[in-house]
Amino acid sequence: MSQEKLEFMNRDNKKIVVIIDYVKNSKGLAIVMHGLGGLKEQPHIVTFSEAFLESGYTVVRFDVTHTFGESEGNYENATTTNYYNDLCDVITWAKDQKWYQEPFILAGHSLGGISVALFAENYPEKVKAVAPISTVISGKLHAEAIPKEKLDEYNKTGWKISPSKSIPGLMKKLNWKKFTNDLEKYDLLDKVNKLTMPVLLITGESDGGTPPRHQRILYEKLPGKKELHIIKNAPHTFKEKEHLDEIKAIFLQWIKKI
Numbered sequence: 001m002s003q004e005k006l007e008f009m010n011r012d013n014k015k016i017v018v019i020i021d022y023v024k025n026s027k028g029l030a031i032v033m034h035g036l037g038g039l040k041e042q043p044h045i046v047t048f049s050e051a052f053l054e055s056g057y058t059v060v061r062f063d064v065t066h067t068f069g070e071s072e073g074n075y076e077n078a079t080t081t082n083y084y085n086d087l088c089d090v091i092t093w094a095k096d097q098k099w100y101q102e103p104f105i106l107a108g109h110s111l112g113g114i115s116v117a118l119f120a121e122n123y124p125e126k127v128k129a130v131a132p133i134s135t136v137i138s139g140k141l142h143a144e145a146i147p148k149e150k151l152d153e154y155n156k157t158g159w160k161i162s163p164s165k166s167i168p169g170l171m172k173k174l175n176w177k178k179f180t181n182d183l184e185k186y187d188l189l190d191k192v193n194k195l196t197m198p199v200l201l202i203t204g205e206s207d208g209g210t211p212p213r214h215q216r217i218l219y220e221k222l223p224g225k226k227e228l229h230i231i232k233n234a235p236h237t238f239k240e241k242e243h244l245d246e247i248k249a250i251f252l253q254w255i256k257k258i
Contacts, residue, residue, distance in 0.1 A: 017070035035110030051251035079182040107131035139184035204234030
């Protein structure tokens with residue numbers, strides 16, 4: 001195995017930093033995407049990537065723009081459109097690389113989850129399988145999951161301000177109106193019939209933002225081979241070793257069946 005870090009400019013002329021992990025005699029390509037305010041080095045993103053590597057896949061993971069990683073932009077400008085477009089731009093860039101293979105596998109967490117699922121709905125012929133983990137499903141369901149007092153505060157101030165769970169001491173400040181107005185344009189259920197490839201859903205039992213009940217709504221409408229796993233006592237962002245080990249085992253078994 002070997003690793004390379006590269007960068008390119010996206011459609012908005014902002015730098016995107018990409019890590020590629022190579023394997024000998026690659027079986028295919030997997031692209032892994034973090035969630036809102038996330039990083040390509042987060043433990044759960046690394047865990048997804050390791051499962052693909054151990055299964056013989058070349059793996060690409062990247063920092064989306066407008067987050068806290070090595071790519072450019074400001075977190076307050078983050079939107080679902082920004083995440084989806086960056087995924088599309090990574091795939092377009094990858095097409096010119098010698099390691100590119102199609103169809104590929106996509107995996108993403110939270111906002112990365114809805115992004116990879118939207119891509120699979122829009123370009124099903126390019127996607128071998130998709131794993132939207134702890135995924136946002138729609139703007140409507142996202143709003144329903146937020147406690148009323150918090151939602152009122154965000155709407156009143158126009159900002160969602162919260163401490164980062166991945167970067168100690170960091171306060172995240174998101175332009176709430178811009179983010180929610182954009183998210184309202186998206187709903188995975190609208191074109192769910194396009195998700196005919198194998199789909200893996202995983203969420204934490206204690207996830208409040210993308211709760212198991214929302215994942216079941218999506219799961220029940222999926223037309224093809226599908227799995228839904230609920231990780232006992234796990235929150236939205238997986239950090240505990242026992243949760244990460246369980247998720248890796250689920251991924252390894254799922255990849256074998258693709």
